[in-house]
Amino acid sequence: MFVEQLINGLAIGTIYALVAVGYSLVFGILRLVNFTHSSVYTLGAFMVYVGVEYLHLNIFLAILFSLVTTGFAGVMIDKMGLEPLRKKGASKISAMITTIGLSYIIINCLNIAFGSQIIRFPDLFNYGTFKLLGATIAWQQVIIGAVALILLVALSIFINRTRIGLAMRAVQQEPSAAAINGINVNMIISLTFFLGAASAAIAGTLIASYNQYLRSSMGDIVGLKAFAAAVLGGIGSLPGSVLGGLIIGVSESMAVYKLGGSYIDMVAFSLLFLVLLIRPYGILGRKGSTKV
Amino acid sequence: MALLEAKGITKKFGGLVAVDKLSFEVKQGEIVSIIGPNGAGKTTVFNMITGIYEIDEGEIVFDNKVISNKSPIYIVEAGISRTFQNIRLFKQMRVIENVMVGTHIKTNYNFFDALFRTKRFRNEERKATQKAIDILESIDLGDYINDYANNLPYGLQRRLEIARAIATGAKLLILDEPAAGMNPQESENLLNFIRSLQAKGYTILIIEHDMNVVMNISDRIYVMDYGKRIANGTPSEIASNPDVIKAYLGDASEILEEDDAV
Numbered sequence: 221m222f223v224e225q226l227i228n229g230l231a232i233g234t235i236y237a238l239v240a241v242g243y244s245l246v247f248g249i250l251r252l253v254n255f256t257h258s259s260v261y262t263l264g265a266f267m268v269y270v271g272v273e274y275l276h277l278n279i280f281l282a283i284l285f286s287l288v289t290t291g292f293a294g295v296m297i298d299k300m301g302l303e304p305l306r307k308k309g310a311s312k313i314s315a316m317i318t319t320i321g322l323s324y325i326i327i328n329c330l331n332i333a334f335g336s337q338i339i340r341f342p343d344l345f346n347y348g349t350f351k352l353l354g355a356t357i358a359w360q361q362v363i364i365g366a367v368a369l370i371l372l373v374a375l376s377i378f379i380n381r382t383r384i385g386l387a388m389r390a391v392q393q394e395p396s397a398a399a400i401n402g403i404n405v406n407m408i409i410s411l412t413f414f415l416g417a418a419s420a421a422i423a424g425t426l427i428a429s430y431n432q433y434l435r436s437s438m439g440d441i442v443g444l445k446a447f448a449a450a451v452l453g454g455i456g457s458l459p460g461s462v463l464g465g466l467i468i469g470v471s472e473s474m475a476v477y478k479l480g481g482s483y484i485d486m487v488a489f490s491l492l493f494l495v496l497l498i499r500p501y502g503i504l505g506r507k508g509s510t511k512v
Numbered sequence: 513m514a515l516l517e518a519k520g521i522t523k524k525f526g527g528l529v530a531v532d533k534l535s536f537e538v539k540q541g542e543i544v545s546i547i548g549p550n551g552a553g554k555t556t557v558f559n560m561i562t563g564i565y566e567i568d569e570g571e572i573v574f575d576n577k578v579i580s581n582k583s584p585i586y587i588v589e590a591g592i593s594r595t596f597q598n599i600r601l602f603k604q605m606r607v608i609e610n611v612m613v614g615t616h617i618k619t620n621y622n623f624f625d626a627l628f629r630t631k632r633f634r635n636e637e638r639k640a641t642q643k644a645i646d647i648l649e650s651i652d653l654g655d656y657i658n659d660y661a662n663n664l665p666y667g668l669q670r671r672l673e674i675a676r677a678i679a680t681g682a683k684l685l686i687l688d689e690p691a692a693g694m695n696p697q698e699s700e701n702l703l704n705f706i707r708s709l710q711a712k713g714y715t716i717l718i719i720e721h722d723m724n725v726v727m728n729i730s731d732r733i734y735v736m737d738y739g740k741r742i743a744n745g746t747p748s749e750i751a752s753n754p755d756v757i758k759a760y761l762g763d764a765s766e767i768l769e770e771d772d773a774v
Contacts, residue, residue, distance in 0.1 A: 383612065383637065390602050390613045397600035400562055401614050402588040402680055506604075 223355035225477040226470065231361040233469020234368035238423040239446035240453070240461035241375060242416030248392045248456040249412050252312060255319040256297050257420055258443020259326040262436060264290040264421020265428040266330055269341060279344060283425060287418045294417025295410045297322055303406065330436040337435065344429040364426045371419060372462055378415075379458060388412060392456070441485060448492045454505025463503055467491065514573075515540045515715050516561070516592075516684055521570035521580070523556055523739075530556045532739040533570065538684065543706065543716045545726045547750075548736035554719045555597060557736075558688055561717075562594050563587040574684065593682035595673040597689045597719075603662040607653060610661050610672055611644040614679025647675050650712075651705065667698040671705060684715045691722040703729055727751065 239261055246254040267289050271282025301318050347359035379385035390398040391408045399405050427442065428434040445468060453464025468488045475487040495503060514537035523531040531553045538544045546554050559565040561572055563584040572580040579587050593614070602610050648654050651671060656664060661672060670690055677685050690706070691699040699722055706729055710716060720726045726733065726747070733750045735743040743756050750756055 383640070386605075386609060386613060389605060389609075393602040393604060394600045396564070397596065397602070397676075398613065399584045400564075400588060400594055401676060402585055403613065404585055 221355075221477055223353050224357065225473040227352075227355070227357050227361055227365075229470035229473030230466065231365040231368075231469070232473065233466035234365045234372070234462075235423050235427055235465070236442070236446045236449045236469050237372060237462040237465025238368045238419050239442060240450040240465045241372065241458060242420045243447050243450040244453075244455050244458060244461040245412050245416045247450070249388070249409060250302070250306075250315075252302070252315050252319070253447070254297075254416070255316065255443075256294075256323045256326065257416065257446075258439035259323040259330075260290060260294055260297075260417045260439075261420040261424040261443060262330065262434075262439035263293060263326055263424075264417070265341070265424035265434045265438065266334065266436075267421065268425045268428070269334075269339065269434060272342065279342065283422075286421050286425065290421035291414040291418040293326075294413040294420075297417075298409060298413045303409075327436050327439075334436065336437070338433045339435065341428040341432055341434045343432050344425075360430060364430060367426060368423065371422060375415065375419065376458055384408075384411070445485075445488045448488045451502055452492050452495050454502030457502070457504045457506075460502055460504035513540070514538060515575060516717070517573045518557070518561070519571045519573070521557070521560055521572060522568045523553075523560055523565055524568050530739050531560065534736070534739065534741055535570075536734050536741065536744070538715060538717050541710065541713065541715055542731045543710055543718065543729055545718045545720055545730040545733045546736060547720065547726055547733060552736040553739040554736055555688060556739075558594060558686055558719065561587075561686065562592060588680050588682070591681065591683040592686060593677035593680045593684075594686035595670070595677055595688055595690065597692060599669050599673055601661040601669055601673055601676070603660070605661060606657070607648065607659050607661055607664070607672060608641070608644050608657045610676050611647055611679045612640055614676040615640045615643055644679060647679055651675055651678075651708075667694060667701060670694070670702065674705075674709070678709075678714070682714075684717065685709065687716065687718045687720075689719055689721060691720055691725045694722075699725055
């Protein structure tokens with residue numbers, strides 16, 4: 221059981237990490253907690269469903285369709301909801317409540333379009349099981365973990381090794397100096413929202429496929445836990461988000477193993493409290509990176 | 513022909529007129545200083561030139577192009593770059609990365625080139641890296657290329673900020689209090705450094721409080737108070753201008769004595 225639960229925890233942990241990275245990217249650049257993120261995660265899974273069910277695309281085209289539309293939705297959230305507030309010099313708290321409001325609007329629109337009941341979702345990676353160290357492991361979990369991990373590595377390379385990533389880091393560290401050195405700050409913010417939304421869409425799709433269903437409320441608890449993971453690891457830090465996601469994923473499945481499933485939602489937040497008492501800026505967070 | 517010309521520029525914040533019908537010009541290859549007491553509106557002028565503030569009246573012309581009320585990106589592309597009063601480096605980046613941010617606007621590849629690391633992407637990256645190294649070596653920061661900006665000594669952080677400004681391809685460098693917080697040795701080095709930039713063909717506009725720096729380096733000086741220009745001229749003219757001495761130079765008698773001795 222231990223090995224099964226460990227693998228299970230790592231798989232779910234990489235999903236948390238993928239969602240947490242979206243919180244972290246936007247926070248890093250705007251110093252704003254983007255509460256639309258959990259509904260964007262849900263939207264991403266629904267867009268795959270729309271692609272398959274209504275547009276009769278094959279699954280890979282449907283995922284591509286979801287990436288583009290959800291990413292674009294992320295950009296529009298910023299362009300229509302947040303950029304006007306920044307231009308008018310509104311407070312961070314106004315921007316934050318706007319994201320909470322937009323999140324409900326997105327979820328309610330999904331309810332209007334698809335209803336709030338459970339909808340069947342195809343199992344994308346049903347390749348059976350294999351034995352490892354006496355444990356039975358589903359290929360599905362391995363593939364979910366691997367896909368999320370590959371995306372995280374790609375994102376990290378993009379941010380740390382390309383010049384667009386360099387521009388993103390510049391805006392994150394000193395927006396005024398970045399603008400004065402010729403970086404189009406608004407374009408970088410849009411790109412950040414696109415990347416965050418697209419990775420949430422993938423995460424939502426993987427989870428929907430794992431559960432073999434989707435519903436409009438599927439993002440609620442995942443969103444909160446991924447946010448907890450981002451803070452736990454040190455919000456604004458990409459490796460921190462990954463670490464936070466994995467810690468929460470693994471400790472949850474260990475708790476299920478030891479305590480049973482009833483207490484699962486408590487684990488992430490208990491862990492968050494404990495870590496923040498010792499490291500107020502998160503495990504890999506720097507004091508400077510959460511100022512302003 | 514002036515490289516930069518401000519024609520009667522005005523900036524109001526509510527009822528306060530921070531800059532009042534100010535005119536000045538900077539010629540190609542000159543080092544020009546703007547001095548004046550705190551709150552005179554000097555940094556506001558810099559923010560107007562670099563597109564951070566919109567201007568309410570007047571016009572700024574750079575290199576025969578009107579740049580007033582254009583975006584910071586337009587202005588940096590036109591050939592103006594600046595440093596800040598409080599250093600604004602990308603502190604958690606390496607020295608070379610800071611300079612490469614400056615080269616960003618000259619990048620000639622798109623998102624897909626970066627995604628698939630095409631030949632064009634790799635060539636552009638190599639060129640940009642080489643350019644950054646050249647700039648850093650030309651201003652004696654070659655030994656610090658891989659250090660984090662945060663770990664550089666103060667004087668070198670100032671120098672790195674100027675390197676980043678140069679990397680944008682700027683013709684005009686605008687330096688906001690470059691000698692602030694420097695000890696005499698550091699400001700002496702800075703003085704030589706700015707002279708070497710002039711020798712390389714850069715035109716330089718400076719705000720500075722350190723009179724030793726201002727008097728030694730400037731070709732011409734503009735004096736501001738309450739948003740207005742109250743004097744302009746060569747360092748010796750400014751140093752002997754009774755109004756300026758009385759109001760703004762404080763211990764100017766010292767400078768005068770030195771000047772008379774020469």
